[in-house]
Amino acid sequence: MSACPDKAMLIHGLLDGELDAINAAACEAHLTTCEGCNAEYQRLIALREALATPGVAHRAPExxxxxxxxxxxxxxxxxxxxxxxxxxxxxxxxxxxxxxxxxxxxxxxxxxxxxxxxxxxxxxxxxxxxxxxxxxxxxxxxxxxxxxxxxxxxxxxxxxxxxxxxxxxxxxxxxxxxxxxxxxxxxxxxxxxxxxxxxxxxxxxxxxxxxxxxxxxxxxxxxxxxxxxxxxxxxxxxxxxxxxxxxxxxxxxxxx
Amino acid sequence: MGERKPFFRPRLAFSRDARPPREPDHARQFREVVLPHLDAAYNFARYLSRDPTAAEDIVQDAFLRAFKAFPNWRGGAPKAWLFAIVRNCFLDWVAGGGGAHKVLVDEGALSEAQAQALANVADPDQTTPEEALIRRREAETLRAVIENLPEPFRETLVLRELEELSYKEIAALTAVPIGTVMSRLARARQMLCDMLQPQGAALQEARR
CATH class of the missing domain: 3.30.200.100 (MucB/RseB, C-terminal domain)
Incomplete structure (x- = not known):
């Protein structure tokens, strides 16, 4: 089960909130019907959550x-x-x-x-x-x-x-x-x-x-x-x- | 002169206090507008250079340049403005031979130092020492994996995921079309997921 190649950019765009309303709605609709794309979307969300772990971003030393x-x-x-x-x-x-x-x-x-x-x-x-x-x-x-x-x-x-x-x-x-x-x-x-x-x-x-x-x-x-x-x-x-x-x-x- | 106290010239009581204690407006404004992005600037420089010492030098240099250029700042997002300066300082550092003779750091010492640095990071929702330890390990792994991303994917990923710049800002900063930003970002995320594959599942488990 893999994501549709032609939807890859749209999925990233949706994740990043960079799609306009029409494309966002279309992409969301697609996710409800396509298991592969949905799995990819969930994987990217998990990655984003992991990257938000405290200590991943560096802080300026004192x-x-x-x-x-x-x-x-x-x-x-x-x-x-x-x-x-x-x-x-x-x-x-x-x-x-x-x-x-x-x-x-x-x-x-x-x-x-x-x-x-x-x-x-x-x-x-x-x-x-x-x-x-x-x-x-x-x-x-x-x-x-x-x-x-x-x-x-x-x-x-x-x-x-x-x-x-x-x-x-x-x-x-x-x-x-x-x-x-x-x-x-x-x-x-x-x-x-x-x-x-x-x-x-x-x-x-x-x-x-x-x-x-x-x-x-x-x-x-x-x-x-x-x-x-x-x-x-x-x-x-x-x-x-x-x-x-x-x-x-x-x-x-x-x-x- | 031995025991003698440090010599201070006599001053009129008002000669010192009468001087306006406040800084020029633009220094105060600089502190309010640009200084809050110090952590971000350091994070960006650190992932670009992958060298903690160089990152500090780059950021110091960038703040000096930013301060001098601040009167000409025309508004707009100060973070993106500062990042453009940090990036130039980084490129100067590369041009000056920085990074070519990168010191190899003992891995053990590195993770210890990282652990120590991480120990200082406030973690408001940590509950048990065990959980804190898992998080620390997680963070360390993620840092290492990001550092292993090749450029320009590393830069694009850090700007988007850690610094939350928009596609447009990243495109302007890195001087490429938005389409390129998007494909770099997709590729960077793909590589990250691949590198994290074994840990990825465990990470998700640990979060449940």
Whole structure:
């Protein structure tokens, strides 16, 4: 007992609710009289029920969900800044407003600028975690990365191997930070990635560096030897400090 | 610097809070309209690539592209729109040599990992541990059988049966006429039924 060959498409169409009313009625009528076609129809229904078993369709892993969330946050944040227009209401409310606006210009604007920078750093970090984005030169050999960077950027940061300290060197990449083409040196901490961005320092930060948490990522910035460093990762802030200490311990100190 | 606390620059109380906490409208809208299809996008990418790691990369990449293209989205079904982007990301991954050097995974480890993943899947109408176990096995078998379908039949079947796209949507997405979608789907179902034949009967029994 087999289905009528000329009815096969109609049966699928009926199952999928894709037939118009006339064809659907005709097909249903046929099923009541043709055992073969009816058996085929029942078989397809059973298949559909089986495919609806929970666990057949994959669900996005939590890590992916978190990654996409962070991506939206980072990308949304890197859009043209809005805070500027907040200054207007203060300015409009007389002397106190002017004073506040003056303070705001002094104290808020540098903050806003830096927020933009950290937003950029986090966005670059998140982007680097996407497919095939992490490294332009994938090597754990520091003697390969330095010459590779040499012709491409105007900074020559130290590229120490930190595997003994628990941060193996993965490779290097070119990125664009704060108006500079900046190298990103990529390290790993277990399953996590640390991006270390380097560009010329315009001013000195305090020796302890500056740590900012944003979208679940930690940005640790410091300056050394005329260079500005920013390490970005989702590892524990304590681990990131440890990374900075290891990096500094293995870098030749240019200030001596 | 050792014991010193992380250094934070002083901030005016309002310097931080005064910043509008809300995101640009289009990010909020993106979360409402596109993000709910994350599971579907992953499912699609996963069955296309048959590689869990690649599927995550593809979906991340797709969401980045989708977010950037979102201001140009002209309405219509967001799921089909997102799927078109996922599919392009998948094709880029293939073009980039992805899948060619597919890692062979130890079967035992795979089913264990799958079982573990499945253990996390909420199953509202499970009653006994035995029944849950049978369902889990069923799901595992079905996943394996779908993965064994050749393309383009696998893609068509997943889009129709798991993601419930219409013939028209599938035709637009895969750039073939509706007639081709129909014949692919019929063929895919036929192959699935054949592969499930021995288990098929048992499956039906178990459900009774």
């Amino acid at each position: 890590r992916l969900r978190a990654g996409v969330e962070a991506l939206i946050g980072a990308e949304a944040g890197s859009e043209p800044a809005r805070p500027i227009r907040r200054a207007a209401p203060w300015a409009a409310s007389g002397v106190a407003g002017l004073l506040a606006a003056g303070l705001a210009v002094m104290l808020v604007l540098p903050q806003v600028a830096d927020n933009g920078l950290e937003q950029q750093l986090v966005a670059s970090h998140v982007r680097s975690l996407l497919a095939n984005h992490l490294t332009d030169v994938a090597t754990s050999d520091q003697h390969v990365i330095r010459p590779w960077l040499n012709g491409k950027v105007d900074v020559a940061p130290p590229v120490p191997e930190l595997a003994p300290e628990g941060f193996p060197l993965v490779g290097g990449r070119l990125d664009y930070i704060d108006g500079h083409v900046a190298p990103a040196i990529v390290y790993r901490r277990r399953a996590h990635t640390v991006n270390l961005f380097v560009w010329p320092a315009e001013r000195r930060l305090f020796d302890g560096g500056r740590m900012v948490r944003r979208e679940g990522y930690t940005v640790l910035e410091w300056t050394a030897g005329g260079l500005r460093y920013a390490a970005v990762s989702d590892i524990d802030p304590g681990d990131l400090r440890q990374f900075k200490a290891a990096f500094e311990a293995h870098s030749p100190d240019p200030s001596h």
